[in-house]
Amino acid sequence: MHILFIGYGKTSRHIAKQLFEQGHQISTISRSAKTDAFATHHIQDVQQLDLSGFAPIDWVYILVSPDQSTVDAYQHTYLDSVRPIVKALEFHPVKHLVVVSSTRVYGENRGEWVDDDSVIRPNDLQGEILLQMEQAYLAAYPDRCTIIRPSGIYGSSVARLQKMAQSMTTYPNLHWSNRIHIEDLSYFLAEMIHVEQLESSYIVTNNQPQPLHEVLQWFQQQMGLSVLKVESEKVTGKKLYATRMEKIGFELKHQDCFRGYLELMQ
Template sequence: MRILFIGYGKTSTRVAKQLFQQGHQITTISQSSKTDAYATHLIQDVHQLDLDHLEPVDWVYVLLSPSQSTVQGYQQTYVDSVQPIVNALKQHPLQRIVVVSSTRVYGENAGERIDDESALQPVDEQGKLLWKMEQLYQQAFPQQCIVIRPTGIYGTSVARMIKLAESTKTYANMHWSNRIHIDDLARFLAHLLHVEHPEPSYIVTNNQPVPLHEVIQWFQRQLNLSELVVESQKKTGKRIYATRMPETGFQLEHEDCFGDYAELLKVE
């Protein structure tokens, strides 16, 4: 099968390697040169995408990320790129197009339980733009589009968490947070290739929401730092569960984020 990656970062690299090892032909699009020997790399701007000279593409993964998390950055990266990508893919016999979005499209912020059947109610502009991107792809590829909504991705570094541990003395409230190990996300994206009747969308998370202050406190204990004080029992954030993902037969390898964090601390 000929598989195209539009956007080629840490997650795409992991997925591409797995699919190459399964015997698929991999092509990638990014704005900088890449050196992975198992893929053909093309340097292009997605806003001027040209796929006319590619052999027919069977399967596409779209994994884009803005250089800045501003409204303008989201508009340009996620929404303004849709039509050029759709136009470039028109002549290709796509079986599926997998679009990686975010659980930001669920706008709840009072500790609510969210799963794959929950309604989309984004409350901030970035969440609304992600939802608009999803809708545009679903309209362009109503039968082929699969939307993936990962929670917070971890597994490559704990530098940010160390900084939080060092700088956080108090925490305003009980803020629920959710995570997925980058290797599990990549494995599920590759697994989709073998799902005969996929759902239109999937939440991808480890199904273990944790108050963020507890994660920071854990790091503070490991680093022998003073533990933060929680100022209020008010609940914010959301508790997210992937209900469709397990139905595909997929099993997580990284359910215990603290065990993973401990391993990362050894090498940080």
């Protein structure tokens, strides 16, 4: 198959390499030059996307991301790009479209359990924009589109968490969150082409929600720092459970995020 990646960052690279090794032809669209020999790279602005000169495209992965987390950046990157992408793909025999979104579309923020069948109710404008993007792609490709909602992706760097551990002596409350290793996320996305009947969406996470302060305390212990204290028992965040991922029998290679963090620190 000829597989196109719209947006080519770390996750896309992991997926593309696996698919190339399976014998697929890989093309990519990004804003800057790429050099991986296993793909043909094109520099384009997705808002002006032109795929007229491309060989017939069979499968598409969309992994775009904004430079900032502002509402305007989300609107421009996620939602305003839908129409030009759909139009550019119009004359290609696309069998399936995979769109990477975010668990931000789930607005729960009191430690609730959330799974693939939970009602989607964003609690901020960025989450609402992501949901509108999902709905637009699903409308354009009914029965041929799958939305992926990963939790916090780790496995490339621990610099941000180390910086937080160094600077924080207290944490305001109990904040629940989940994680997914970049290799597990990439492997799941690559394996989707072998799944006969895909669902319209999947949460992709480790099914092991943890309070964020415990993660920071672990880093502080590894770094020989004083351990922070939690200021209140107020609960925020959400506990994610990937029911559909589990249903198809997908198994994570990285169950323990602390082992992954330790490898990166070493």
